[in-house]
Amino acid sequence: MNNFVYHNPTELIFGRGQISHLKEKVEQYGKNILLVYGGGSIKRFGLYDKVMSILNEQSCKVTELPGVEPNPRLSTVKKGIELCRQENVDWILAVGGGSVIDAAKAVAVGVPYEGDVWDFYTRKAVPEKALTLGTILTLAATGSEMNRGSVVTNWETKEKYGAGTTFPAFSILDPENTFSVPRDQTVYGICDIMSHVFEQYFTHTPEIPLQTRFAESIMKTVVENAERVLANPEDYDARANILYCGTMALNGTLPMGVETDWATHSIEHAVSAVYDIPHGGGLAIIFPNWMRYVYRENAERFKRFAVEVWGVDPSGKSDDEIALEGIAATEAFFRRIGAPSRLADYQIGDENLELMAQKAVPFGPIGKFKKLTSEDVAEILRMCL
Numbered sequence: 001m002n003n004f005v006y007h008n009p010t011e012l013i014f015g016r017g018q019i020s021h022l023k024e025k026v027e028q029y030g031k032n033i034l035l036v037y038g039g040g041s042i043k044r045f046g047l048y049d050k051v052m053s054i055l056n057e058q059s060c061k062v063t064e065l066p067g068v069e070p071n072p073r074l075s076t077v078k079k080g081i082e083l084c085r086q087e088n089v090d091w092i093l094a095v096g097g098g099s100v101i102d103a104a105k106a107v108a109v110g111v112p113y114e115g116d117v118w119d120f121y122t123r124k125a126v127p128e129k130a131l132t133l134g135t136i137l138t139l140a141a142t143g144s145e146m147n148r149g150s151v152v153t154n155w156e157t158k159e160k161y162g163a164g165t166t167f168p169a170f171s172i173l174d175p176e177n178t179f180s181v182p183r184d185q186t187v188y189g190i191c192d193i194m195s196h197v198f199e200q201y202f203t204h205t206p207e208i209p210l211q212t213r214f215a216e217s218i219m220k221t222v223v224e225n226a227e228r229v230l231a232n233p234e235d236y237d238a239r240a241n242i243l244y245c246g247t248m249a250l251n252g253t254l255p256m257g258v259e260t261d262w263a264t265h266s267i268e269h270a271v272s273a274v275y276d277i278p279h280g281g282g283l284a285i286i287f288p289n290w291m292r293y294v295y296r297e298n299a300e301r302f303k304r305f306a307v308e309v310w311g312v313d314p315s316g317k318s319d320d321e322i323a324l325e326g327i328a329a330t331e332a333f334f335r336r337i338g339a340p341s342r343l344a345d346y347q348i349g350d351e352n353l354e355l356m357a358q359k360a361v362p363f364g365p366i367g368k369f370k371k372l373t374s375e376d377v378a379e380i381l382r383m384c385l
Contacts, residue, residue, distance in 0.1 A: 030090025098142025
């Protein structure tokens with residue numbers, strides 16, 4: 001196990017009816033608020049009215065930043081920064097999924113920064129200050145509700161990068177707020193959660209039995225609940241289990257003392273920067289092919305994955321056979337829940353393959369499980385076609 005320092009200041013408020021805690025957060029952080037949300041689903045399903053009722057009861061001044069995109073745009077972030085400065089807001093409340101929260105994080109660190117907020121994403125600067133951010137989560141997927149990561153797309157330059165920005169001060173997670181999530185978005189969220197665990201599970205770090213079992217338990221819980229939630233979107237317990245898995249997959253628990261990878265996320269960011277596809281859908285396509293490309297770097301790890309997560313019977317089989325059976329089971333699970341399996345499912349061919357390969361490695365080779373150059377990325381993308 002490697003040395004590590006763990007710090008996570010986010011207060012997680014989980015369960016049915018927990019939106020009631022918003023009142024005390026207004027009292028704590030102030031009444032001049034920027035409300036950030038997406039395409040309007042929170043209005044259609046009543047969550048917007050619930051939030052505004054509490055804020056109005058507290059006599060809050062609310063400035064709105066609606067319309068955050070599924071792959072949040074830099075232009076939207078900059079609009080939010082200007083609104084905060086113009087209205088001198090006290091803090092930011094993000095109501096939505098990971099994209100909404102990521103955009104809100106970017107706004108939070110952009111307001112006190114004198115330069116271009118894009119500097120944080122191109123590694124020219126590191127955030128030192130931020131407005132307070134609170135979140136009300138509506139989608140189990142990114143884990144952004146309890147980490148400092150944020151991914152933003154610069155649509156003008158076709159670049160999509162992540163940065164360490166700011167932790168939410170608090171996040172309210174009510175599984176009932178995910179009942180109305182469309183089937184395809186639920187599927188993409190499940191793929192995203194599994195992919196986050198993959199990035200931290202496939203490692204060469206030795207002697208990490210607890211972290212390994214943490215990761216396996218999250219993956220198995222997602223698999224056990226995925227089809228339940230798709231069969232009955234209002235199954236509270238299944239929604240709660242998936243929601244909690246999404247948070248635990250990326251709140252800093254799994255990588256304690258572990259060297260993690262994140263190459264596949266870099267590849268997907270390059271693809272969706274060019275084609276604007278759903279993040280979870282892209283990961284479902286790329287991850288099994290990344291696995292096939294790299295598994296021989298540590299076949300024993302993939303063998304364990306196959307046996308412990310997918311129940312592959314290792315009797316009479318080589319390590320390669322067991323590993324490949326586990327990878328096939330991963331791909332079959334994604335297909336079973338309705339995720340895409342080829343880039344062709346998004347009408348993507350090889351016309352921009354080299355461009356995407358270059359965009360995946362803007363700061364040099366990616367990944368720790370196996371370092372990947374642009375040539376490696378191009379080969380993985382060919383496997384995805």
